[in-house]
Amino acid sequence: METARGAERQPSAARSRRRELLEAADRVVLRDGPKASMNAIAAEAGITKPILYRHFGDKGGLYRALAKRHTDALLSALRAALDAPADRRKRVESTLDTYLAAIEARPQVYRFLMHPSDSPAGTATPAEQGFDVGRHSAPLLRRLGEELGQVIAERVDLGPDSEQTARIWGHGIVGMMHAAGDWWLGDRPCSRERLVSSLADLLWGRLAAAGDLQGGPGF
């Protein structure tokens, strides 16, 4: 049976082809943003659609592969910031800044990653009525949240049930970072440093510490 040998003939060829395709996809996403079409990506790669489908199954597959690349890159950068030898406040600030610098540098890629553009579930099978409630948010945020939660659980002493608290905080902090970053990217109302320090202040409990102002409720 030479089929097995033939199938595993040149795995590096397929791998490198895949890399080429992903880089082409990267380029067109960088150019067209989240509305990059399969046709456009194929054209950029110098081939036609069916090949993309042979490699990635469907658009979601390509999306996942692309997202994994960028998420991995971003995550390793964030890990580095998180692991810097400094006090906790500095590490938090540096992590926030790393994230914001990343989305500032390549907003198109960032937008693409946050836009899963719906799963193609409702195509052939009309019986696919089981709607998966929840789970709509970009996988990137989920992963970041999980990872951050793990880091917090490893490093910070949170008393009983710390595992769960850490997960909650991980997702919460990532969401804070994301939403603030997204807003900031649109209006650019202040410098990055300002944003970073304000968010760190928020996490540092300045909301709890601040005094009331005139005209409060029940007044």
Added chain:
Amino acid sequence: METARGAERQPSAARSRRRELLEAADRVVLRDGPKASMNAIAAEAGITKPILYRHFGDKGGLYRALAKRHTDALLSALRAALDAPADRRKRVESTLDTYLAAIEARPQVYRFLMHPSDSPAGTATPAEQGFDVGRHSAPLLRRLGEELGQVIAERVDLGPDSEQTARIWGHGIVGMMHAAGDWWLGDRPCSRERLVSSLADLLWGRLAAAGDLQGGPGF
């Protein structure tokens, strides 16, 4: 010229029709989630597509109208929680809980609201190449963030430049709430009360106050 009189003839009729259409849209969104198609909505309303387009312009218009309804409702509930006569911590917890209860009650609607499904820019005018960088996040979150920022600016004493800090915090807190809620809605790893109190703890600076654990960086 009777055209002006004719145009303003029965504004109530058009208004009530619009309400009917929106309620039909609501029903189908509640049933089909964010992938509700214009055809389906029209069918549910007992009419056909072009009428929807006459009333709302395009899918984005219908989306905006629908979003406004729910956002207004949610916002007034949140305002009530925010204005309750209690201390700040209690108010924050109650606001978080209100939001989470809302998304828990109607996850399909919530998912639809978070999915703007791309602006229809690339239809007739191929010259519309100017990609609006940033600004992808759901308008709902933007509005919530702005409103919360305003409330914070009105009520909390943040020293100099408080306006900007309050806006940043508004968007940050809303993002935290949203991301944590989205994650929680998927896995349901804990009760709502637990989630609320953990998030409030986070905002109350417990991250800053907690001690280090073994195995930290630079150790």
Added chain:
DNA sequence: GGCAAGGGTTACTTGCGGTAACAACAGTGT
């Protein structure tokens, strides 16, 4: 030469957003 395996293409189907063109009915001026 024969022949399986892939890489590659053209041409198609399906589904959706969006639109034109047309049909029926109300009120109004003459």
Added chain:
DNA sequence: ACACTGTTGTTACCGCAAGTAACCCTTGCC
């Protein structure tokens, strides 16, 4: 009574993007 205009609705279509079926053309092995 009758044409005229505006509203409400329809059918039938366009364009586009995802995804697929069927067919080529090269390459290496016997």
